[in-house]
Amino acid sequence: MTLLQVKDLRVEFSTSAGTVKAVDGASFDVRPGETVALLGESGSGKSVTAQAVLGIVPKPAGKVTGGTISYDGRDLLAPGTAGSLRGREIAMVFQDPLSSLNPVFRVGAQIGEMFRKHRGASRKQARAEALDLMRRVGIPAAEKRLDDYPHQFSGGMRQRVMIAMALALSPKLLIADEPTTALDVTVQAQIMQLLARLQAEEGMSLVLITHDLGVVADVADRVVMMYAGRVVETGPIREVYDHSAHPYTAGLMASVPVIDGPRQRLTPIQGSPPDLLALPSGCSFRPRCQYADHQCTEQEPVLTGRSHQSACHHPLNQGVLHV
Template sequence: MTALMRVRELRVEFDTSGGVVTAVDGASFEVAAGETVALLGESGSGKSVTAQAVMGIVPKPAGRIAGGSITYDGRDLLTPGAAKGLRGREIAMVFQDPLSSLNPVFRVGAQIGEMFRRHRGASRREARAAALELMKRVGIPAASKRLDDYPHQFSGGMRQRVMIAMALALSPRLLIADEPTTALDVTVQAQIMDLLARLQAEEGMSLVLITHDLGVVADVADRVVLMYAGRVVETGPIREVYEHSGHPYTAGLMGSVPVLDGARDRLTPIQGSPPDLLSLPTGCSFHPRCHYADPLCTTDQPNLRPLPTPPPQHQAACHHPEGVLNHAP
């Protein structure tokens, strides 16, 4: 498939009181037209910062893109002003907390309609009608009656639907959803994921899902990109990664996920904590938490490479993938 967006060796740094933090360290991946890719990892792994870099909204002056490239449909997004020109029209984003993203003093219909007024030159009446259609499309009940409600009058799930409606207003070709189901109950999580999958299929758009929850994207994503301490440690088709994990971090995440069929008697948590980005360990950043680590892992940082078994698109940054493949839960 033809890549719509390519991220290559992306490096994002932040100045802090303790020194320079490298939040994204050489991340590379791509998203094909019409494809759904999940960015997975624990908090602090660099997922959201990667999305901010794509959108051109890395917080300044503390943050900066220190290296690498991001291209969208052949255009360099790191050229000054390039991302701004594409935001909303070509690339849209659904943020993690809809309550903080929506303006509390404006009615929901007006906030959705503003997208059409600002970018399409629509009249107030036209924008209101377009907002109503979008609210119906994303499954907000009694949409005509809720146009004039304020964000605090919506439940968490309904607010997330409003955010999705705003993101879809200009029919983007790429939608990035950053933790779209955080703080929602399991039933509402499933509804939001089903909604995103349906809209993605109807629009034919590409979708990037950012989450720490492997179960949320299991039935939605085509490929996954696992990040740890700012680096991509495993990537590949979702079924291959889930069923034949090639990195101990991925295997550990899979071992800590409950299963309904009773095949696993106990959950196996990953020991230890993610590293301090100000003082990363030498070699593989995961080695202090890894059962397979040896002296090589403590001195040499592994790069992504194909696993011993097909398909070649399944890659892991590990010196001992055979051991992980043979013993992964």
């Protein structure tokens, strides 16, 4: 059974310099209770994909130009559908909690507003619900902090507030866009543990968007690796991490330090992501790939394999793709 299905999604932005293909044929699915990690460098299309799911692609510059998005059998691209489900069944934790929270309203009131708007709760009821949520997400002395303003919270505590707001209406799907950005390593681990615990308690599906491979290593079930708006590799997290098939995935893995392994020099991926205004012909990763040949120039690779798929003409672990 599939809760969310994204198929051949295409999102474009009109700019003065031309048309940017931010998402260029991305496909993946999310099952009930599953954690899926959308990985890739900045500019790979991860956040825009999430915006398309929620129906909040910035307009008029941005628009979905192709593909389908289905949530629990409903077409999220149909007018009004995504908006009717946003918050109640699909919620999102944004990257920067300080800019997402209103600086002139108290935190308790902002959380409680979810209950007043969607469930008709009184101020007293909304305040009690907000207090309960603040306790659930681990905010110390929550009853004393209900009337504090966002600037009075640390970065990690503000992120907990955002998670509380996202969980207010018990959504079936939570999308967390770079939830640990700008947090120190210890707080990152705490936020990821919190998300994993809340997911287990709520039985919800979780989509984690990040460029940090280490952040999701212990919590994700499957990985969707994106590059230049396309999915280049996907599969169970251990399969992808231990037997990377696409040179891009393997390059990212080689650039991550291993604390408990032998000392070795990190190997960065040469070059930079392509200009989305002028994508190269064939494989978009070709200019940075040491295995590229004429076939990579002439033909765009497609995802092949079963549970572990890769979009590469020369996969590094070809036998693994048929698992």
